[in-house]
Amino acid sequence: MTKDEIKTVLIKAIAGELSIAPADVEDDEGFMQLGVSSVQALKIxxxxxxxxxxxxxxxxxxxxxxVDDISAYLAEERAS
Incomplete structure (x- = not known):
């Protein structure tokens, strides 16, 4: 799975947890800035x-x- 595919999955997960549109999740915005709580982070x-x-x-x-940072990390982890 590529970084972009992982990013898509992650954005959908965040959007679902926050009840917002995936388009509202910026890939360079911090999770805390998006309003992700620690409980929501665990669910994600x-x-x-x-x-x-x-x-x-x-x-x-x-x-x-x-989103961009963790997508890159997860893509590297999958590759290794």
Whole structure:
């Protein structure tokens, strides 16, 4: 799965959790700026684990602060 495909999955997950349109999720905006709470972050990560079939540490959403950053990280993790 490419970085862009992962980004699409992540944007949909964030938009769904925040009840906003995917177009309203900017890939260079921080998760906290988007209004993602720690509880919502856990829900997003759990959804991504299932969707991407990967073991993802929830802390990753706080270490990689934007959609673009975490998409690149997850694409690298999948490749290795």
């Amino acid at each position: 990560v759990n959804g991504l684990r299932k969707e991407l079939d990967m073991d993802i540490n929830p802390v990753a959403l706080f270490e990689f602060k934007t």
